[in-house]
Ligand code: FES
């Protein structure tokens with residue numbers, strides 16, 4: 395897994411992509427509670443596990459793929 | 471030659487910490503004590519005259535009388551052996567023939583929650599109350615006039631630990647091979663005490679699922695957001711769309727452990743009424759969905775009956791995150807103080823389904839070509 399920083403809030407997560415559609419994201423302890431996108435839903439009492447992803451983080455991961463800092467194995 | 475050896479530790483000694491559903495609350499509201507075999511013991515569930523449901527250890531601390539054979543008297547359950555009375559809080563509420571109740575006379579009372587028209591009990595091997603924020607969420611459709619009534623079914627599963635059913639959360643491929651579904655999108659998120667599965671799929675031309683009333687060969691697009699809230703209670707919001715009509719369903723998939731190697735599987739369904747639909751039709755529609763779900767569970771049980779427990783599954787890239795799910799599940803089997811951050815830290819996993827979908831579509835086409843058609847629902851049970 396490779397570190398990727400969220401360009402919105404700066405949180406550093408570990409990401410693995412075995413192919414373009416595949417994504418595995420490990421958040422560090424406490425980071426999800428600090429995510430700006432999640433905050434309003436957390437405040438509304440909703441479990442963050444019910445939020446599929448943070449859009450800003452997803453965009454950051456896609457950017458990391460584009461600029462080559464996150465390598466994706468060639469599809470074979 | 472190296473070969474893979476299946477490893478399996480014996481099932482855990484303890485029962486998971488968390489809320490467990492005991493079924494629809496109304497089933498316990500007939501003024502009688504009810505026996506529930508759970509958590510390696512027997513519980514007594516009763517409604518006192520105050521209206522609330524209580525859950526106590528089924529055996530009387532006096533001389534071991536079976537409280538489930540007793541009588542509800544006032545707000546207490548009276549033991550059939552010597553008529554000692556036990557309140558819902560576990561305190562001895564009286565001994566008619568005694569001058570006084572022994573100091574501190576108390577039996578084990580299980581914290582309860584009545585919500586969504588269902589009854590939940592809190593199990594904690596350490597005996598602590600549920601922490602702040604660990605609860606069962608409200609389901610808006612439950613009890614709403616715009617939705618059907620709950621169906622409720624149970625199935626006792628012997629010879630398997632309940633972790634087998636929890637594995638389903640990440641098991642994309644089994645939906646094709648066991649449940650005749652065709653997943654096209656599959657993602658999991660684990661965080662805190664919640665584990666979610668996001669699922670999209672389509673019906674198969676070689677199978678009839680029966681989730682939407684209608685003809686056998688119509689195309690159904692399925693979307694589901696299913697989450698375990700703790701170790702045993704899953705709320706699954708489902709949207710099945712066919713020919714421009716969407717059926718909205720809430721499916722409860724839950725269980726409680728009976729013993730170390732047996733559990734009670736339970737499922738309940740509500741469907742949202744179509745405009746102008748009457749109660750009976752809505753309930754029949756829910757029953758039809760429940761029937762299909764039940765057949766699906768029977769397919770799982772068929773597998774569990776003969777499969778080996780396995781702690782070290784050998785996975786391919788198109789499998790879901792089994793190890794991370796089990797790491798999440800482990801939190802319910804250790805002391806609260808031992809819950810490690812990695813068990814609850816947020817983890818996301820989105821499967822690349824492209825290859826699987828391609829292969830499955832080919833297999834379905836070949837089946838159609840060969841005239842093979844699977845039906846989850848026997849013809850006799852189908853509505854309309
Ligand atoms: S055993 Fe229950 S009252 Fe004696």
Ligand SMILES: [Fe+2]
Nearest residue numbers: 638644648770
């Ligand atoms: Fe299954």
